[in-house]
Amino acid sequence: MSVVKLTTENFEQEVLKSEKPVLVDFYADWCGPCKMMAPVIDEIAEERTDVKVCKINIDEQMEIARQYRVMSIPTFMVFKNGEVAARDMGAKPKSDMISMLSK
Template sequence: MAVIKLTEANFEQEVMQSDKPVLIDFYADWCGPCQMMGPVVEEISNEVTDAKVCKVNIDEEMAIAQKYGVMSIPTFVVIKNGEVTARDMGAKPKSAVLEMLK
């Protein structure tokens, strides 16, 4: 499944109403560690079938980033049933990001 780009317009439907856990990658185009994690997030989205994988560009969607207290990027947040169940920051090995979904 392709990575879903989140906006304020689709956030409620894609995340809060999702029947699957949602992994959100908060990133910016100018962020080096975010660029390193981009291909990892793409790989995860192609491998994981029991979760949604989404991205939020913090420069374009500041309100979402503020709502989730994103202070540094990349920040990864997992939301299940409308609740944050995991959160981590910085470049990580793929296994660490996948572990957040468990």
């Protein structure tokens, strides 16, 4: 499955109303650690059919970043049943990302 790009228009439908857990990558195009994590996020999206993987550009979607108190990037959140179930920040190994999905 490919990574879904989030906007204020589709955030509720894609994340909050999703029937499966959603991994959301809060990023910016200018962020070095975000660029390092992009291939890891893409791999997880391709490998995991039990999880929806999404990205949201905080420069383009400031309202959502503010709403979820994203203070540094990359920030990763796992949403389950419309609620934040796990949250982490910074570049991480893929194994840490997988562990976060299990919480």
